[in-house]
């Protein structure tokens with residue numbers, strides 16, 4: 443066996459089931475469900491449904507060989523699962539290909555009789571199947587199939603199955619996954635038998651009609667997990683647990699009125715959902731577009747227009763600066779909390795530098811713009827914005843907090859870019875407008891957008907929604923903050 447690979451490339455060599463429950467169709471689903479990349483070479487086209495097999499068409503074996511070589515000439519194969527091989531010639535063709543391609547893992551599900559009771563192999567072929575065993579790592583016979591290899595009567599108890607599997611394993615030098623599904627009883631035991639070494643796996647029998655393709659699915663899953671982990675025992679245990687979960691959900695699919703298929707992805711669907719993960723770029727575009735109304739309303743404010751065209755009164759400007767200083771003081775505290783909560787060193791450092799930046803700006807406001815005069819109390823609007831941020835910080839989810847602090851970077855930087863362009867010579871607020879051009883703040887804004895949109899893209903739906911709501915609320919607080927200064931132009 444070669445070194446385990448992350449996404450094993452697994453080839454199914456099997457017949458078809460147009461209703462998708464058995465054969466290559468079941469194999470491809472099982473391989474995918476176990477994290478593998480599934481490939482399929484068709485040995486026979488089978489007209490069948492959940493009630494049984496109607497007819498079998500076997501294409502010329504020369505074409506089978508062409509399919510097999512087309513795969514192995516191009517793709518590195520990590521495991522092979524062999525299912526229905528309709529006839530001696532087909533077996534000999536596959537056997538010759540195994541000798542040429544030498545795949546590292548070969549699992550053979552000796553499909554002889556379908557769940558429906560239909561024979562899928564003739565007696566001559568049963569003999570030829572034995573000739574394949576030296577090229578196989580694991581066979582997965584059910585009770586009647588094990589009996590064919592043992593050339594004995596079918597076992598009637600689990601003890602007999604184990605004894606028969608040991609004899610078959612020793613006689614052919616092959617690992618046997620003996621399956622007890624065909625025995626009566628509350629439990630469905632399986633066992634990995636390698637000569638005299640026996641490892642048993644127990645499971646409770648599920649009452650259901652959805653057992654079509656269980657053998658195909660189990661063997662494909664084992665081949666895939668072995669290629670991924672290198673362990674036959676782990677592969678068998680994991681595949682059996684997954685199959686039980688898939689059998690339990692088979693009837694939900696409502697496919698056919700006979701023995702229905704298992705639901706190969708039921709567990710993954712339930713645990714992983716069906717949504718495609720958003721990219722950070724999509725979050726950035728979506729969020730920005732979704733606050734276009736707030737951004738337009740900010741541009742339209744008398745305060746912003748007056749600041750831009752220089753008609754804003756000194757009184758309104760001074761009031762704004764005092765509120766800004768008061769805001770920054772607690773904003774720095776909120777950023778420090780974001781730093782404390784951040785799970786990575788990079789984010790921790792980033793928010794800490796943001797906190798430092800807010801304090802530096804606040805000190806400059808005090809000394810350079812407010813002449814060292816301590817500003818009056820925060821307004822109701824300033825208090826509301828800070829309360830939103832402080833409450834988000836108190837709730838303790840760093841992702842939601844990061845989203846809540848983002849508008850103070852993003853909206854401010856965006857507005858600043860436009861205002862800076864208006865700082866003409868002689869503009870009464872020229873010096874202030876130029877502060878918007880601080881390159882350190884611009885790059886911090888870019889970084890904040892990257893950090894938050896990545897967190898949102900990776901978050902579960904509920905957390906992303908909470909992040910969006912916190913972001914939107916802060917954008918609205920930004921609007922209120924710019925709207926709050928007393929009206930007044932000179």
Ligand SMILES: Nc1ncnc2c1ncn2[C@@H]1O[C@H](COP(=O)(O)OP(=O)(O)OP(=O)(O)O)[C@@H](O)[C@H]1O
Nearest residue numbers: 557584621622623624630646647648655656657660
């Ligand atoms: N009703 C069931 N409840 C739980 N597990 C089951 C049930 N039926 C089959 N299994 C499991 O499915 C796997 C295949 O079982 P089985 O012995 O039926 O093999 P098979 O006959 O090759 O399969 P198939 O019936 O598809 O031909 C085994 O691991 C078995 O334990």
Ligand SMILES: Cc1ncc(COP(=O)(O)O)c(N)n1
Nearest residue numbers: 457458464465556557655656
């Ligand atoms: C092409 C093909 N291969 C295998 C089976 C066995 O299916 P089951 O798992 O129901 O015995 C089948 N019915 N058809």
